[in-house]
Amino acid sequence: MPTGQNSEVSSRVFTVPNGLSFIRLCLVPVFLILLIAGKDLAALIVLVFSSISDYFDGVIARKFGQITRLGQLLDPAADRLFIFAALIGLAVRGILPWWLFLIIVARDVMLLVLGITLANFGFGPLPVHHLGKLATFSLFYALPILTLGQAFGVLAPYTYPIGWAFALWGAFLYWWAGIVYAIETARVIRIPRVEPGARSDTLGSIKEANDG
Numbered sequence: 001m002p003t004g005q006n007s008e009v010s011s012r013v014f015t016v017p018n019g020l021s022f023i024r025l026c027l028v029p030v031f032l033i034l035l036i037a038g039k040d041l042a043a044l045i046v047l048v049f050s051s052i053s054d055y056f057d058g059v060i061a062r063k064f065g066q067i068t069r070l071g072q073l074l075d076p077a078a079d080r081l082f083i084f085a086a087l088i089g090l091a092v093r094g095i096l097p098w099w100l101f102l103i104i105v106a107r108d109v110m111l112l113v114l115g116i117t118l119a120n121f122g123f124g125p126l127p128v129h130h131l132g133k134l135a136t137f138s139l140f141y142a143l144p145i146l147t148l149g150q151a152f153g154v155l156a157p158y159t160y161p162i163g164w165a166f167a168l169w170g171a172f173l174y175w176w177a178g179i180v181y182a183i184e185t186a187r188v189i190r191i192p193r194v195e196p197g198a199r200s201d202t203l204g205s206i207k208e209a210n211d212g
Contacts, residue, residue, distance in 0.1 A: 008065065015066040017057035021074035024050045028081045035089030040151035043089070047144050050082060079140060080108070086143035095146060096167070103171050104139070107178045114185045121189045131177035138170030 012018075027046050034043035057075065061067045087104060090096040115125055142163050149159035 008067070009072065010066075010068050011070075012066070012068050013070055015061070015068055015071065016064075017061040017066050018068060018071050018074060020053045020057035020060075021071060021078055024053055024078040025074065025081065028078070028085050031082065032085040032089050035086065035147070036092050038093070040147055044144065044147050044151045047082065047086070047147065050078070051140075051144070054079065079136060083136070083139050083143065086147070090143065090146060095150065100167065100171060104174060107174050110178055111181060114181055117189065118185055123188055126181055126184050126188070129177050129180050131173055131180060135170050135173035135177050138166045138173060142166030142170055 027050055031043055031046045031050070034040075034046060054075070057071070061071060083104070087096060087101045091098050091101045118125065142165075145159050145166060146163035149156035149163065
């Protein structure tokens with residue numbers, strides 16, 4: 001039975017949303033190979049399928065109470081890997097400059113360092129900031145738009161300016177969110193060591209401040 005109001009996170013592994021996320025992960029190398037090989041239409045079809053499945057796995061997870069810890073890892077991992085694959089493929093073909101790829105990768109390396117720092121001080125990851133969500137959204141749509149221009153040359157004069165606008169804006173927001181995370185990390189690790197429950201309250205207050 002649907003449990004639309006159930007937002008409890010479970011430890012289940014075999015769910016429909018997790019299956020869709022796993023399929024998306026398996027499609028990442030397929031997408032990259034097609035993109036590098038110049039099979040732009042096929043690569044675009046794979047990317048569109050991935051985007052649609054991404055939407056439906058979220059809907060199914062929420063509506064049928066299938067939100068899982070594994071899904072919370074697989075879903076953003078698939079999104080991030082598709083972004084990286086698109087960046088690599090377009091950079092190899094000279095459509096995007098390597099400096100844009102390095103800028104985005106450098107920011108994720110910084111977040112990895114911040115996550116390790118928080119773990120060393122006994123804290124979990126910081127709540128996702130709305131700037132980070134907006135940056136990911138911009139990049140996730142910039143790259144398919146650019147690929148669309150490659151698949152259908154007649155659309156290139158229109159898709160390239162739009163795709164580049166999304167890409168540059170996404171990269172800027174990506175680093176803006178990264179700086180916010182760095183500031184919050186510096187603030188959190190200065191908090192005196194307290195009980196785990198109090199730490200959760202601290203991160204919860206940070207989340208409320210971010211949402212506000």
